[in-house]
Amino acid sequence: MTNAYSLDGILVFGLLFICTCAYLKKVPRLNSWLLSEKKGVWGVFYKAAVIGTRLHIAVALSCLVMAFYVIFLK
Template structure:
């Protein structure tokens, strides 16, 4: 179990948010409902979805590396 207050926990949490928002951007009903705001608190999720879709290869590689680190090296 990763601790949210550690640097590893923050990295895992941010990767999960980016991957989840990028997935939600591909689902039309969720995109209209959840990712319509571009400012404020919900704007963070919109920006995470943009990062996830534009940088999908580095995000996927970092998810694989983080998973390998947590499962094998830690």
């Protein structure tokens, strides 16, 4: 189990947040409600969704590497 206050816990949270926002961007009803703002606090969701869709290969590979690290090395 990863600790939320360690570096690997923050990385896991960030990767899951980016993957979730990129997935929510594909759902039309949630896209217009959650990802419509591009500034402010709600803009973080939009920016994470953009990162997840533009860098989908790098995000997927880093998710796999982090999963291997958490399961086998930690």
